[in-house]
Amino acid sequence: MQQILNKIRSGHWVVMGILNVTPDSFSDGGQFNRLDHALKHALQMQKQGAEVIDIGGESTRPGAKPVSLDEELQRVIPVIATIREYSDVAISIDTSKPEVMQAAIMAGASMVNDVNALHAEGALEVCANQPVAVCLMHKQGNPQTMQDNPQYADIVDEIRQYLVARVSCCIKSGIRSENIFIDPGFGFGKTLENNLSLLKEMQQFCTLGYPVLVGLSRKSMFGALLGRDVEQRLVASTSAAVIAYRQGARFFRVHDVAETCDALKLCEAVL
Numbered sequence: 031m032q033q034i035l036n037k038i039r040s041g042h043w044v045v046m047g048i049l050n051v052t053p054d055s056f057s058d059g060g061q062f063n064r065l066d067h068a069l070k071h072a073l074q075m076q077k078q079g080a081e082v083i084d085i086g087g088e089s090t091r092p093g094a095k096p097v098s099l100d101e102e103l104q105r106v107i108p109v110i111a112t113i114r115e116y117s118d119v120a121i122s123i124d125t126s127k128p129e130v131m132q133a134a135i136m137a138g139a140s141m142v143n144d145v146n147a148l149h150a151e152g153a154l155e156v157c158a159n160q161p162v163a164v165c166l167m168h169k170q171g172n173p174q175t176m177q178d179n180p181q182y183a184d185i186v187d188e189i190r191q192y193l194v195a196r197v198s199c200c201i202k203s204g205i206r207s208e209n210i211f212i213d214p215g216f217g218f219g220k221t222l223e224n225n226l227s228l229l230k231e232m233q234q235f236c237t238l239g240y241p242v243l244v245g246l247s248r249k250s251m252f253g254a255l256l257g258r259d260v261e262q263r264l265v266a267s268t269s270a271a272v273i274a275y276r277q278g279a280r281f282f283r284v285h286d287v288a289e290t291c292d293a294l295k296l297c298e299a300v301l
C-alpha cells in the first residue's frame with residue numbers, strides 16, 4: 031500500500047478493481063468454486079492493471095439489505111486469505127463494520143474502504159492502530175432510502191465540509207493523514223443532477239489536500255442519463271473517469287480495469 035500511496039502522491043493514477051463476492055452468483059458451486067472464481071477474477075484484474083482489489087460483502091450498496099456480521103465475515107475473509115496466498119496485490123476491504131475491518135486486516139487487507147466514513151463505533155480505533163489506508167466516502171441517508179429524495183442546499187460545499195470534518199476525526203483518533211483518501215460518493219443519496227454537479231466540480235475536492243478516490247463505474251447515473259443498462263455503461267464510465275482525472279482525481283474504483291487503464295494512460299501521456 032505504501033508504494034500506491036507514494037505513486038498517487040507523486041501525481042500518478044491508480045486503479046482499484048471491484049471484486050464480486052455476491053453469494054448468489056456462485057453459491058451452487060460450493061466454497062471451493064466461489065473462492066476459485068474470486069481468485070481468478072482478482073488475478074485477471076491485477077494483470078489488466080489494477081493495483082488494489084476492493085472486496086465487499088455488499089452490505090453497503092444502495093437499496094441493499096443489511097448483512098449480518100457473521101455472514102459478511104464468511105463472505106469476505108476466505109476471499110482475502112486466498113488472494114493473499116497467491117498474489118501480492120493490495121487488498122481493500124469494503125465494509126462499515128469494525129469487526130470485519132479488523133479480521134480483513136489480519137487476513138492481509140491494507141486498506142479500508144468505508145462508505146460510512148468510519149462512523150461505526152470502534153471503526154476509527156481499528157484503523158488508527160494499524161498500518162492501513164482509509165477511504166472516507168460521503169453519503170446522504172442510509173442505503174435503503176437514500177435515493178428516495180436527496181436534498182442539498184449547496185452540494186459541493188456540504189460534501190467538502192463533511193469530508194473535512196471526517197478527516198479531522200480520523201486524525202484526532204490517530205490515523206495518519208498520509209493514509210487518508212476522500213471520496214464524494216457518487217450515487218449515494220444523489221440525484222442525476224447532483225452527480226453531474228459533483229463531476230463538474232471535482233476539482234473542489236481534489237484541492238482539499240487529500241487524494242481523491244472516485245467510484246463512477248457503471249453507476250445508475252449513466253442509466254438515468256443515457257437509458258443504458260448496467261452492462262452498457264462502459265463508455266460513459268471511462269469518460270467520466272477521464273473528466274475526474276482532468277480535475278485531479280487519481281484513484282479509480284472500477285469494474286472495467288483494462289479499459290479504464292487505457293483511458294488513464296492516454297490522459298497521463300497527454301499531460
Ligand code: 7PM
Binds near residue numbers: 091144145
Ligand atoms: C449497487 C449500487 C451495487 C451501487 C453497488 C453500488 C462506491 C464504493 C460502492 C464509491 C467507494 C458500486 C456501488 N460505490 N466505495 N462502493 N466509492 N469508496 O457501484 O463510489 O459499486 S458500491
